[in-house]
Amino acid sequence: MPLLSLKSISKNYGATPAVADISLDVERGEFFGLLGPSGCGKTTTLRMIAGLEKPDTGTIEFDGRDITNLPAERRGFGMVFQNYALFPHLNVAENVAFGLRARHRPSAEIKERVKSSLELVQLPGYEKRRVDELSGGQQQRVAIARAIAIEPALLLFDEPLSNLDVTLREETRGELRELVRRLGLTAVYVTHDQEEAFALCDRISVMVGGRLLQTGAPRELYEHPAKLSVARFLGRNNLIQVMRLSSSNERTGEFKTLQGGHTLRMSIQPGELAPLNKPCTLAIRPEHVLLRQAPDGQDNALPVEVREIDFAGATSTVKLDAAGLLLEALVLQPNSFAVGARCAACRAHFTAQRMNLILGPRASRPPGVVRRSAVGEEQLAKHFSRFALIAGGTPALPAKL
Numbered sequence: 001m002p003l004l005s006l007k008s009i010s011k012n013y014g015a016t017p018a019v020a021d022i023s024l025d026v027e028r029g030e031f032f033g034l035l036g037p038s039g040c041g042k043t044t045t046l047r048m049i050a051g052l053e054k055p056d057t058g059t060i061e062f063d064g065r066d067i068t069n070l071p072a073e074r075r076g077f078g079m080v081f082q083n084y085a086l087f088p089h090l091n092v093a094e095n096v097a098f099g100l101r102a103r104h105r106p107s108a109e110i111k112e113r114v115k116s117s118l119e120l121v122q123l124p125g126y127e128k129r130r131v132d133e134l135s136g137g138q139q140q141r142v143a144i145a146r147a148i149a150i151e152p153a154l155l156l157f158d159e160p161l162s163n164l165d166v167t168l169r170e171e172t173r174g175e176l177r178e179l180v181r182r183l184g185l186t187a188v189y190v191t192h193d194q195e196e197a198f199a200l201c202d203r204i205s206v207m208v209g210g211r212l213l214q215t216g217a218p219r220e221l222y223e224h225p226a227k228l229s230v231a232r233f234l235g236r237n238n239l240i241q242v243m244r245l246s247s248s249n250e251r252t253g254e255f256k257t258l259q260g261g262h263t264l265r266m267s268i269q270p271g272e273l274a275p276l277n278k279p280c281t282l283a284i285r286p287e288h289v290l291l292r293q294a295p296d297g298q299d300n301a302l303p304v305e306v307r308e309i310d311f312a313g314a315t316s317t318v319k320l321d322a323a324g325l326l327l328e329a330l331v332l333q334p335n336s337f338a339v340g341a342r343c344a345a346c347r348a349h350f351t352a353q354r355m356n357l358i359l360g361p362r363a364s365r366p367p368g369v370v371r372r373s374a375v376g377e378e379q380l381a382k383h384f385s386r387f388a389l390i391a392g393g394t395p396a397l398p399a400k401l
């Protein structure tokens with residue numbers, strides 16, 4: 001049984017739908033991420049979990065109990081906000097003790113817990129400090145200590161690191177992950193930062209416009225985005241518009257690119273083909289576009305011209321033009337390429353295993369699979385992810401929803 005379950009949660013502010021029909025499960029001990037652009041409804045979702053907002057529809061269950069109408073202070077959850085939300089008139093110890101006092105814990109226990117919590121966030125001996133004498137990073141540590149001091153049944157984080165500078169953010173991120181793991185806590189972590197979500201979370205739900213688009217482990221989301229919006233949101237991707245050719249057979253899908261008119265081939269599973277005459281998208285990550293000499297006639301090897309090289313330190317992005325199809329390749333050493341080089345020798349080679357087929361949002365069902373009208377969005381997403389997985393040709397789990 002999952003520790004936390006959101007079942008068809010919706011919330012509107014006046015006419016604005018902030019969260020639309022969200023369902024998700026968080027397992028015990030999991031570090032779960034809600035990732036999405038600003039304004040997509042992450043904070044609203046977290047506040048509903050915390051009990052600070054009431055959903056218009058749907059239910060929230062925790063440990064098998066319906067807590068939809070349970071007041072925030074009776075949920076026993078710890079919360080850490082972006083702006084720290086410390087009490088400026090209280091010192092560090094008083095801030096950390098706040099939740100314990102509210103729970104009328106004996107003073108000896110409060111003292112002990114404050115001490116151990118401050119040790120956990122690496123601020124031992126800071127009890128008497130005023131919070132306005134602390135740096136941003138230290139204030140956020142105090143906020144984390146305050147949240148863990150109550151031994152929360154669930155930890156909720158709302159972009160807790162976004163006010164810290166890059167180095168401190170990465171450092172604190174590592175400590176936070178380690179701390180939550182060591183204490184065996186369950187966490188829901190809200191962020192708009194993909195890298196942060198990938199580094200911290202066991203599983204992530206990608207949220208856009210109040211809806212959950214896909215839930216899965218970071219790697220699964222990155223390698224098998226089930227929808228175009230997920231592929232676009234998570235890192236860079238070459239999204240190639242294609243149509244399936246009737247020359248495809250049971251094992252090999254053949255696609256014509258709408259730009260450049262190239263033929264791309266990838267293996268598929270018997271009986272599962274993208275629909276004919278409907279545009280779909282092949283997604284391939286820049287790091288999987290290989291620039292190398294390939295013999296004529298080799299599958300998926302396109303002659304390219306180098307348009308631009310963006311040097312970014314450890315890696316460079318090489319922008320390519322394959323007869324009108326614009327592509328990006330990520331390389332470690334750009335030395336062997338020059339802008340304007342037009343080489344028969346220089347070919348962008350895609351490995352078929354690294355390509356994902358994504359059906360467009362309006363693409364109709366492929367033959368022989370569940371009818372769209374008969375299933376919900378959730379089922380459909382499963383179906384899409386299955387497609388991505390099949391087209392990718394590598395065995396992987398379907399996205400968990």
Ligand code: ADP
Nearest residue numbers: 013016017018037038039040041042043044045
């Ligand atoms: P995020 O945390 O992902 O940036 P929010 O949950 O804060 O998004 O907001 C989702 C949407 O709901 C936004 O359009 C926002 O303007 C709106 N919203 C959030 N809180 C309120 C509020 N208290 N009153 C009216 N609209 C709100």
Ligand code: MG
Nearest residue numbers: 039042043044
């Ligand atoms: Mg927010």
